[in-house]
Amino acid sequence: MTYTDALIPVPVGPLQVGAAADSSAPLIQFSLIVPTYNESKNVAKIVKQLTELLDDCLPGDYELILVDDNSPDKTWQIAQALTPHYPQLRVMRRETERGLSSAVIRGWQVARGNILGVIDADLQHPPEILIQLLKQIQNGADLAVASRHVEGGGVSEWSFIRRFLSRGAQVLGLLIVPNVVGRVSDPMSGYFMVHRSAIAGPCLNPMGYKILLEVIGRGRVETIGEVGYVFQEREEGESKVTWQHYLTYLGHLVRLRSRGRIARLRRQFPVGRFLRFGIVGLSGVFVDMAVLYLLSDPSTLGWGLTRSKIVAAEIAILNNFLWNDAWTFADIAQAQKGWNARIKRFLKFNTICLAGLVLNVLLLNFLFNVVFGQQHRYLANLIAIAVVTLWNFWVNFKLSWRVTQIKK
Incomplete structure (x- = not known):
């Protein structure tokens, strides 16, 4: 042998x-x-x-x-x-x-x-x-x-x-x-x-x-x-x-x-992409705030806070996706052309952001009802948005613009 x-x-x-x-x-x-x-x-x-x-x-x-x-x-x-x-x-x-x-x-x-x-x-x-x-x-x-x-x-x-x-x-x-x-x-x-x-x-x-x-x-x-x-x-x-x-x-x-044996993260942080994501997110803040005002303020429709927040956040998510797809992640999106690919990116983006929305709503209600009181609904909303921003960027950066389905 x-x-x-x-x-x-x-x-x-x-x-x-x-x-x-x-x-x-x-x-x-x-x-x-x-x-x-x-x-x-x-x-x-x-x-x-x-x-x-x-x-x-x-x-x-x-x-x-x-x-x-x-x-x-x-x-x-x-x-x-x-x-x-x-x-x-x-x-x-x-x-x-x-x-x-x-x-x-x-x-x-x-x-x-x-x-x-x-x-x-x-x-x-x-x-x-x-x-x-x-x-x-x-x-x-x-x-x-x-x-x-x-x-x-x-x-x-x-x-x-x-x-x-x-x-x-x-x-x-x-x-x-x-x-x-x-x-x-x-x-x-x-x-x-x-x-x-x-x-x-x-x-x-x-x-x-x-x-x-x-x-x-x-x-x-x-x-x-x-x-x-x-x-x-x-x-x-x-x-x-x-x-x-x-x-x-x-x-x-x-x-x-x-x-505790975790290797140090040495990948370069995507500063430019994060700044673009942040600018887009800022535009979403204005959209969110405007819609929240129109829906929840006693002088307008006067809806309940939670329902108003959910609708406002979903409209802001759509706004953010369109801008991120066209600007923040444009280099990746251009390699994944077609409506099917865009819809899949949106569904993943929306799912991740909706998970952040759950956190956002819980935090908003806590700040609104416990910390600041009912006179500061917009400050509570702004803080809740800031806390969730890091979640949305990190997970979307890793997952949302990584479409992997191919044709046979």
């Missing part, structure tokens, strides 16, 4: 990546981990595609490490049978541990490369994006992430529910650990590569299958590059994403937050 067709012994102990590869074999530039579970129908295809791609750009200077969690469909066995034909392929069979994140780290622990990567085996991650990710690392990035939410990115066929859950998970992350989740446009991505030096040393403790959060939160990641990619639908096999994964993801966010 040769070096290439033997199963790799599974490391034991803490999930900790060494500063240098612990191997008698020569060091290489790139190690790509392919975690698998019941991927027998896809494994030959993904190995073939990856090998053809990497043989061209890194001949003899890479390895593929397939880490299988003892799949009932014998994925590991099929992969092992491929090793005589693919000298760069190595296979690990884990019989006692489970989980995508820990599988990736176990693979990194035996890897010989200075650059460590991960890609799914289900063919939903286009292999050709690896070349662009490698260029990001070679140009100085500590971490290169394939993102569905930057230029060139998208998803092929996602239901409304799946989109909603994905966006909701990202918003939760922004609220709980903003200095981790806010550093990348697609924190749910499972397709990335990282320089070994950026994660060597710390004991990693991931939960579920979103290992990127752990890499950013506990690693020494200074510079991050992002590359757009289109997330494909499965050709073979079944999706492994369940409700339990979303609950585990939430637990992971809480763990990162509670332990």
